[in-house]
Amino acid sequence: MTAATEVEPGLYDIPAELYHSDPIPGGSLSSTGARRLTDxxxxFKYFLDNPEPYKPEFEFGTAAHTVILGNGPELVVVDAKRWDTDETKAKVAAIRAAGNVPLKAAARQRIDDMAEALARHPEAADLLIPGSGLAEQSAFWQDDNGIWRRARFDWLRPEEICDYKTARSVHPDALQKAVNxxxxxQQDDFYRDIAIALGLIPAGGAFKFIFQEKQPPYLVTVAELDFPARAIGAELNARALHTYGMCRTTDYWPAYSEATTYISLPPWAERKYAEENQ
Structure with a gap:
């Protein structure tokens, strides 16, 4: 597959760069795009026309995915005391230009320690057994309304989708906040829709998130979203898809509001004021 060529619905083993460049002629909608449309x-249109610039802070997550899933760019340790010298900057830039990920030695060690911690988690380790799934697979599907959708699965098993995410905390309260x-x-529903439509997982197939903390002791939590969360995600995606179709037809991409808007204080602030002035 190459960019801007005719694409058939299906599963493709292609580089991440090609997936993110969107090889569908005329464009397709990703889960990230659906979430931006919801907002x-x-x-959404701005980021469509102005792709986000490269962000080095994403490299740690990319590197962790590569080690945990066994698929991704080459990781190159740059063993220099300082990364702000001209020599080291040039070396790091060259590594990135080659499509690889530069890492400090300490960061690489931290990722290896994370992989060891994950391997000790019975359920996570079982889900990611080498050979039990396919890593970093890209899927493209045209729905009944003619809208092309795309997804990139971290780990696709015959009966379920697994998505690995690094996190600051895997405390239930922190994960609840992160999901929202x-x-x-929305990602859960969007990915399931595509995978089920393409026959990659059964209609009742699961979507399991594997969350792992980025600091010692690198705690791991395997989680599935409950029915209310999934239902809300499905409703938000339905609205996003409708909006996407309408905006593409009219080439009109509205902002939050185009008229004078009246803003209230947050409910908690109103309650606090009322309690303090009773």
């Missing part, structure tokens, strides 16, 4: 069509903040409930 604001104008913001990052729209993981």
């Amino acid at each position: 604001c069509p104008a913001r 903040e990052h729209g993981y409930h």
Whole structure:
């Protein structure tokens, strides 16, 4: 597959760069795009026309995915005391230009320690047994409304999808907040839809998140979203897909509001004021 060529619905083993460049002629919608549309069509259109610049802070997560899933760019340790010298900057830039990930020795060791911790977690280790699934696979599907959708599965098993995510904390309260903040409930529904439509998993197939902390002791939690979270994710995706179709047809991508908006204080602030002035 190459960019801007005719693509048949199905599963493809292609580089991440090609997937993110969107090889579908005329464009396709990803889970990230659906989440941006849910927030604001104008913001979605901006990022569509102005792809986000490269962010080195994402490299740690990319490197962790490579080690944990056994698929990804080459990881190159740059064993220099300082990364702000011209020599080291040039070396790091060359590594990135080659499509690889530069890492400090301490960061590489931390990722290896994370992999060892994950291997000691019975359920996570069982889900990611080498040969039990396919890593970093890209799927493309055109739905009944003619909208092309795409997804990139971290780990695709015959009966379920597994998604590995690094996190600051795997405390239940922190994960609940992360799911809502990052729209993981939309990702769950979006990926399931594509995988089921393509026959990659059965209709009742699971979506399991494997969350792991980035600091010692590198705690791991395997989680599935409950029915209300999945239902809300499905509803938000349905709205995003409708918005996407309408905006593409009209080439009109509205912002939050285009008229004067009246803003209230947050409910908690109103309650606090009322309690203090009784």
